[in-house]
Amino acid sequence: MTPSAYPTTWRRPPQIIRDRRWRLAVRLGIVVYLALAISTVEVNWARVYEGLDRGWNFVLGFLRPDFSSRWNDIAQGLTESLTMTLTSTVVGVAISVPIGIGAARNLAPRPVYYLCRGIIAVSRALQEVIVAIFLVAMFGFGPFAGFLTLSFATIGFLSKLLAEDIEDIDAGQVEAIRSTGASWAQVINYAVQPQVMPRLTGLSLYRLDINFRESAVIGIVGAGGIGATLNTAIDRYEYDSAGAILLIIIAIVMVAEYGSSHLRKYLQ
Amino acid sequence: MTEITHHSQVWSHRTPRTRLFMWVGWLALVALFVWCWQVMTRDTIWFFVADAPRQAADIASRMVPPRWSYLGELWRPLWDTINIATLGTIGGVVMAVPVAFLAARNTTPSARFLRPLALFVIVASRSINSLIWALLLVAIIGPGLLAGIVAIALRSIGFVGKLLYEAIEETDQSQIEAIEATGASPAQVLNYGIVPQIMPAFWGITVFRWDINIRESTILGLVGAGGIGLKLQASLNVLAWSQVTVILLLILATVVVSEWVSARMRHAII
Numbered sequence: 001m002t003p004s005a006y007p008t009t010w011r012r013p014p015q016i017i018r019d020r021r022w023r024l025a026v027r028l029g030i031v032v033y034l035a036l037a038i039s040t041v042e043v044n045w046a047r048v049y050e051g052l053d054r055g056w057n058f059v060l061g062f063l064r065p066d067f068s069s070r071w072n073d074i075a076q077g078l079t080e081s082l083t084m085t086l087t088s089t090v091v092g093v094a095i096s097v098p099i100g101i102g103a104a105r106n107l108a109p110r111p112v113y114y115l116c117r118g119i120i121a122v123s124r125a126l127q128e129v130i131v132a133i134f135l136v137a138m139f140g141f142g143p144f145a146g147f148l149t150l151s152f153a154t155i156g157f158l159s160k161l162l163a164e165d166i167e168d169i170d171a172g173q174v175e176a177i178r179s180t181g182a183s184w185a186q187v188i189n190y191a192v193q194p195q196v197m198p199r200l201t202g203l204s205l206y207r208l209d210i211n212f213r214e215s216a217v218i219g220i221v222g223a224g225g226i227g228a229t230l231n232t233a234i235d236r237y238e239y240d241s242a243g244a245i246l247l248i249i250i251a252i253v254m255v256a257e258y259g260s261s262h263l264r265k266y267l268q
Numbered sequence: 269m270t271e272i273t274h275h276s277q278v279w280s281h282r283t284p285r286t287r288l289f290m291w292v293g294w295l296a297l298v299a300l301f302v303w304c305w306q307v308m309t310r311d312t313i314w315f316f317v318a319d320a321p322r323q324a325a326d327i328a329s330r331m332v333p334p335r336w337s338y339l340g341e342l343w344r345p346l347w348d349t350i351n352i353a354t355l356g357t358i359g360g361v362v363m364a365v366p367v368a369f370l371a372a373r374n375t376t377p378s379a380r381f382l383r384p385l386a387l388f389v390i391v392a393s394r395s396i397n398s399l400i401w402a403l404l405l406v407a408i409i410g411p412g413l414l415a416g417i418v419a420i421a422l423r424s425i426g427f428v429g430k431l432l433y434e435a436i437e438e439t440d441q442s443q444i445e446a447i448e449a450t451g452a453s454p455a456q457v458l459n460y461g462i463v464p465q466i467m468p469a470f471w472g473i474t475v476f477r478w479d480i481n482i483r484e485s486t487i488l489g490l491v492g493a494g495g496i497g498l499k500l501q502a503s504l505n506v507l508a509w510s511q512v513t514v515i516l517l518l519i520l521a522t523v524v525v526s527e528w529v530s531a532r533m534r535h536a537i538i
Contacts (some may be wrong), residue, residue, distance in 0.1 A: 037351040047410040055408040083304035090301045125520060129487045133504065138323045140316035143308050217397045220491065234407050246396060253395035
């Protein structure tokens with residue numbers, strides 16, 4: 001017996017789909033899908049080629065941002081975005097706390113639970129931009145519609161996470177407070193609130209961060225804020241101003257992210 | 269035996285000093301809120317706001333009954349939307365993998381130069397929404413599916429890159445050491461030591477991002493980047509609210525199905 005009959009290389013056995021025929025079928029399916037998908041993407045290569053020039057201009061605009069010539073528009077958009085972010089987070093949190101308590105299975109009676117879960121599902125299923133379209137149609141252009149959109153979106157996000165957090169609390173503490181003869185409100189205040197408060201603060205800060213990012217988007221459909229300014233700048237092909245706005249957005253998001261993560265570490 | 273009488277009989281959670289600080293903090297927050305509210309609503313036309321319930325009733329009355337016959341025109345844009353999300357996810361993942369390996373502290377070739385660069389790519393991609401990417405790309409390479417695919421791909425880099433580099437940093441060092449001890453080259457260490465450890469996370473992140481991308485690609489058409497959003501924009505422009513209802517219901521159904529698929533797949537993988 002020669003030693004060379006023994007295999008000298010080792011191949012990792014397949015992990016997820018063990019049957020060879022299934023693996024083949026999945027691979028074939030992926031190839032067929034990709035072929036179909038790519039064949040239906042119609043690309044006007046001449047237009048793309050033409051656009052490369054503009055793309056280059058945009059990269060230049062990004063490298064040499066022009067903050068000054070549209071500064072008034074940018075400042076107004078930023079003010080709208082920032083104020084909208086803060087007010088919508090405060091109002092959204094204020095509304096989500098009762099809904100979050102109502103959506104916690106261990107605190108709320110069944111009908112209230114289903115009602116609150118329904119509100120959360122509706123708020124989460126609808127995208128910010130689509131909500132913004134409707135609210136702009138109802139309330140007119142401007143940051144007020146944006147404020148309502150972001151508050152609505154905050155409710156779905158925060159109440160869901162708050163409700164899950166309340167469901168995860170230590171039941172022993174609730175029982176201890178209840179055994180002293182505390183009312184429902186006192187149980188919430190002394191047993192539930194101290195347990196979920198650090199996380200609620202953290203989530204609110206996180207949502208503040210998300211709301212600022214979203215405020216840059218909903219401006220595109222007319223809900224005010226920096227997005228509207230950005231949309232105008234791109235429509236006018238002023239890539240240097242657009243680059244400046246994008247840099248400002250990235251800078252604020254970075255500051256908000258680092259700030260909120262430090263604050264959350266400090267609070268928890 | 270002496271009785272302690274100088275203590276308050278009512279228990280309180282915090283010292284007076286902390287309570288004062290907290291009170292001042294809350295007051296500052298309220299003041300900031302009021303100030304922001306005033307700045308924000310400076311240009312608000314309250315007549316429109318007061319008019320909103322009537323407008324809402326008006327829109328609602330136009331939205332029902334939905335015009336179901338419009339559904340026939342929507343299958344092709346829906347297919348396009350799914351393609352934008354899927355091809356965009358593939359593109360994004362392909363670009364995110366090298367970025368993630370450059371950004372992870374234990375695999376980056378140079379912590380001084382390449383790592384900050386990779387982290388900046390991740391942050392820049394994450395802080396700009398796909399709708400804004402699409403807006404830019406439509407202006408640059410023209411309206412159409414390609415702009416949507418590239419927008420989704422660029423947006424996915426940050427998300428996938430961030431989660432993947434965190435997964436790479438959390439890999440078990442002893443397994444990597446074991447592979448190194450066999451005399452493996454760096455490429456072999458990557459292939460046999462690191463990749464198997466992050467594979468479940470990788471597939472989980474990819475499927476999760478695909479699910480989010482389906483959601484986001486439904487609205488990319490609003491700025492001209494193809495898909496079902498184009499139909500939504502067209503219907504909104506001509507105030508055909510009964511068609512808008514059909515589109516929104518279809519979007520909702522797609523999102524629910526994609527969420528279900530992604531939950532099932534993640535469950536199977538992890």
